Amino acid sequence: MNVIVVLIVGAIVGWAASVIMRTRQGLVVDIIVGIVGALLASWLFGRETLASGSFNVAALLWSLLGAVILLAVFKLIRRG
Numbered sequence: 001m002n003v004i005v006v007l008i009v010g011a012i013v014g015w016a017a018s019v020i021m022r023t024r025q026g027l028v029v030d031i032i033v034g035i036v037g038a039l040l041a042s043w044l045f046g047r048e049t050l051a052s053g054s055f056n057v058a059a060l061l062w063s064l065l066g067a068v069i070l071l072a073v074f075k076l077i078r079r080g
Helices: 002-021 027-045 057-079
Strands: none
Touching (some): 002 027, 002 057
16 A cells, blocks of 8 residues: 555656656656655655655655756756
């Protein structure tokens, strides 16, 4: 059951990050961006995120920040 919740919340976080960064993606990419962004934020900032199994507001915001950073890096790589 926890895996399903992580996928759903990861999709929401990935979708929100893609709206903030103005990128067009599909559902699968949004899920991947949300989960990998949460892992990135957990690694960079050492905070609880979606990837660590926390489902509170602070964890979701850190996960969103990680997803936005991930999309920003991808946009920079695409331009160059």
